[in-house]
Amino acid sequence: MLRMTTPERKVKKQAMEFLKAMGAYWFYPVTGGYGKSGVPDIVGCWRGQFFGIECKAGRNKPTALQLKNLKEIQDAGGVALIVNEGNVKQLPEILEGIEKVPEDHWSNKIDTSDWEQLEFDFGEKDGR
Numbered sequence: 001m002l003r004m005t006t007p008e009r010k011v012k013k014q015a016m017e018f019l020k021a022m023g024a025y026w027f028y029p030v031t032g033g034y035g036k037s038g039v040p041d042i043v044g045c046w047r048g049q050f051f052g053i054e055c056k057a058g059r060n061k062p063t064a065l066q067l068k069n070l071k072e073i074q075d076a077g078g079v080a081l082i083v084n085e086g087n088v089k090q091l092p093e094i095l096e097g098i099e100k101v102p103e104d105h106w107s108n109k110i111d112t113s114d115w116e117q118l119e120f121d122f123g124e125k126d127g128r
Contacts, residue, residue, distance in 0.1 A: 007057030007085065012041055014088045015053055019044060022092055038065030040073070040080070048101025050078035057085055 012028075019026045019042070026044030029035060040052035052073045054062050062070065062082055070080035079098065083091060 008055055008060065011055040011057050011083060011085055011088050014085075015042060015055060015083055015091055018088075018091045019046075019095075022046065022095060024095065036069070038063065038069040040066070040069060046095050047098050049098045050076075051081065051095070051098075052078060053081045053083055053091075055083055055088075060084075 016026070024044050024046040026042055028041065029039045029043055031037065031039065041055045042053040044051055044053075050073070052070060054066050054070060056062065070082070073080040079095075081091070081094065
């Protein structure tokens, strides 16, 4: 089966490659009927700042629901972006402009120093 690559998929791929190269935490949310509709194509965190990226191609514009979600991200203090094939190459520059949140900013920071000592049992040892 031949898999077609849509123009929007190409924009998502470029954005993902930039995020990987930068070392940002990101993922593609999959709602599968249980999540929230209109969530951006890519969500993540860079330098302690949450971001949502809506990817579009050609003359496609975000829907009203997508714009509502992007506004909610902005209103909550996150970074909301709309990228397309014309501006996706500016993504690293835009994200590099985000100032790093100081380490002591979070009073409830998780101590991960002993995580390498932890063992996680997912039921595989006893054949479950």
